[in-house]
Amino acid sequence: xxxxxxxxxARTRSGSAPRRPARRGRPRGRRRRLxxxxxxxxxxxxxxxxxxxxxxxxxxxxxxxxxxxxxxxIRQQAADKDIDSSLIAAVxxxxxxxxxxxxxxxxxxxxxxxxxxxxxxxxxxxxxxxxQADLATPQVNIAYGSYYLRYLLDRYGGxxxxxxxxxxxxxxxxxxxxxxxxxxxxxxxxxxxxYPETRAYAxxxxxxxxxxxxxxxxxxxx
Numbered sequence: 296x297x298x299x300x301x302x303x304x305a306r307t308r309s310g311s312a313p314r315r316p317a318r319r320g321r322p323r324g325r326r327r328r329l330x331x332x333x334x335x336x337x338x339x340x341x342x343x344x345x346x347x348x349x350x351x352x353x354x355x356x357x358x359x360x361x362x363x364x365x366x367x368x369i370r371q372q373a374a375d376k377d378i379d380s381s382l383i384a385a386v387x388x389x390x391x392x393x394x395x396x397x398x399x400x401x402x403x404x405x406x407x408x409x410x411x412x413x414x415x416x417x418x419x420x421x422x423x424x425x426x427q428a429d430l431a432t433p434q435v436n437i438a439y440g441s442y443y444l445r446y447l448l449d450r451y452g453g454x455x456x457x458x459x460x461x462x463x464x465x466x467x468x469x470x471x472x473x474x475x476x477x478x479x480x481x482x483x484x485x486x487x488x489x490y491p492e493t494r495a496y497a498x499x500x501x502x503x504x505x506x507x508x509x510x511x512x513x514x515x516x517x
Contacts, residue, residue, distance in 0.1 A: 378444060
């Protein structure tokens with residue numbers, strides 16, 4: 296009776312080394328780890344650029360998230376009206392994101408000035424040649440918006456939060472809120488501004504003011 300030999304033993308006896316099954320998955324696993332490391336590095340670089348504002352990537356991100364236009368006009372008006380240029384930039388950002396536009400209630404331009412307010416400013420500032428169409432001009436719009444902002448700051452003893460709230464809701468309403476609070480010194484926006492929109496507006500402007508001061512100090516002459 297012939298003897299049977301197992302296939303593995305037969306290959307060994309014939310002199311050829313048995314082949315081990317190929318291990319699969321290692322190269323793919325290495326590639327996955329390499330891709331993960333590259334993605335992590337890219338995301339880390341992106342986050343660093345956002346945090347520091349350094350390099351072309353940081354500049355591009357800053358331009359999208361915190362744009363700045365007409366900084367020469369802003370500096371000029373800030374000096375002329377004795378207002379922090381970062382505050383003017385923050386109001387423009389919150390009002391229009393630096394885009395010329397007209398709201399549904401007729402407020403126009405970068406600082407969203409209503410026709411009635413523009414006419415008042417023109418009379419008070421001596422702008423006898425002013426027309427409503429001039430509000431589409433950045434120079435005029437920022438000049439008038441800064442004039443009005445200076446007026447509100449003076450009206451409320453230099454309190455930026457109250458002045459900004461009045462820029463949004465109007466001084467008549469804010470006068471009532473200040474009276475209910477017991478005066479400007481006791482006025483706290485989150486507590487004494489009953490309009491959610493105005494509360495958010497004032498908080499956002501104050502936050503943007505800090506961000507413009509931090510990120511655009513040179514451009515704004517700070």
